[in-house]
Amino acid sequence: MPLRELERIAAVNRFLKLKISKEQELQEIVELAAKICETPTALITLIDADTQHIKFKVGSQLETTSRTDAFCNYAIEQYQVMMVPDALLDERFKNNALVTGDPDIRFYAGSPLTTQDGLNLGSLCVIDQQPKDLNELQQRMLAALSKQVIQLLEFDSSITILKEQFVAAKRSEIELRSFFESSIDCHLLIGKNFEVLAFNKSVERMVYTAYNKAIVRGSDMGQYVNPKLKNEFYDSYQKALKGTASFEQRKIIYGDRQIWWVIKYEPAFNPDGEIIGVSVNSTDVTARVKHEETVTAQNESLRQIAFIQSHELRRPVASIMGLINLLKSDERAACIEEIQLMEKAALELDEKIRLVVGYTADDTGANSLQAS
Known part of the structure; x- marks a missing residue:
């Protein structure tokens, strides 16, 4: 099976599983197509590897047909309206089970449902039990309505994908935040203007213990650094902001306690590889020292x-x-x-x-x- 057909079938299966929010609008399009083309029957179909699935309809009780019997199977092979004025006079269809038996198709016109990447998933089609023809305006209207159908379906598909991505991102954020907050190490993110962007609970506790105040997002980082160490801290921050990571081992006194820290200053990047700030990660190594x-x-x-x-x-x-x-x-x-x-x-x-x-x-x- 050609790769393009595999891609088409995969897209059809995705749309078949789609929870459609615009059912009323799509049903109205089917009814409008039948009215414009002056036919008793109109369908919106999707065709997978073996089956034609009839998703919306007027004037028909069919839910599915085999792909080999489907007129729409021919319609998806082109990118314009396909018209069969009299199926009994068409070599492709005169012996078709849908022509010789129920629903006794004589006239068919279908416009393919073409996705943005050029895959024809099915069609918007109109059917009659009498031979007939569509004028140019009717054909143009049928083509316009088929574009509206695929736009509504792709809109729902995009919304579904966005929701799934949002849920996955939220889950990843929760997992990352859980790890971030539960770490006994101090993790701090400082912006390009030396402002506090993010921190975990270990940083929050350390700042409160050292300075008896809460660290606040968006505030100047300088107020949370020991005055004796501020110049060295800022120099390391500036180096990291320019792309050079560094680390140091230092003893810091908090009241009657002294703690040895290994402090790492590293540039923080966004998904495009641009430096957006500095990540400062500190590990308590007092026991080791x-x-x-x-x-x-x-x-x-x-x-x-x-x-x-x-x-x-x-x-x-x-x-x-x-x-x-x-x-x-x-x-x-x-x-x-x-x-x-x-x-x-x-x-x-x-x-x-x-x-x-x-x-x-x-x-x-x-x-x-x-x-x-």
Whole structure:
């Protein structure tokens, strides 16, 4: 099946599912078409892959027909009014079930329902059980009415799509807002004039805690920044506004509390890629900083222990070894068993101290790596 036909069928199926709000207007168009063309029957049809669906009608009880029997199946192959003055004299239709049986069609004229992208979905047609012809004015009026039909249908389709998009956008907005508000990080959007555009509850709480006032959308951001940090904050804001992101780690004091923050300044873009402001996102890293400080203090303690072990503990051993060497210089004392045992014990003690110092140094290095 050609791609264009697949697109046409997809559009027909969309219109078949459409909840039509202009039913009265469309019914009036059908009745007007029958009156203008002086026929007992007029229909608005939509044709899918296999079936002709009769959506609005006057002078007929039909709801559907097969596509192969539908006169409108030929009408949708062109972009102007198709007219069959006498079906019994037309090779295409003289043996058609709708001609040889009910509703006994002899005359047919149909104008295609053409969408804005050129797809013919069905037709506005008029039918008679007697041979006849339409004059030029009647044909023009039928074509004009068919355009009005498709405009009403496309209007309803557009409204439906807009409603669906609105609902989807609203759902996405709610989900995003929920994430935005529940985040423990501080998220703030500042406009191109340094005005507050948006913020989450974490920012709201932080500002109230620090300055005992509520942050307000549209207000100047400067009043919510520590005066000592305002110049640096504004410089980072200006860089981000020009497209350069930056971040910093800073300690900020709130009364008797101090909090370490990692603050990121990033340009905020609209869907067209234009910078509309600056996104400031702050994460509380106080726990991490305190952990690093604890590890650093522990490492320093271990270094001191290693120093003590290396110097204070080994000093007596060195003295003992010195005395032993002096005694060994005396040939008579060198062979005394107690001196030999004392030397062996001193060497073993020195080796154990070296091992302890080595373990302590390794732990210090491991903790340093862990802290980094």
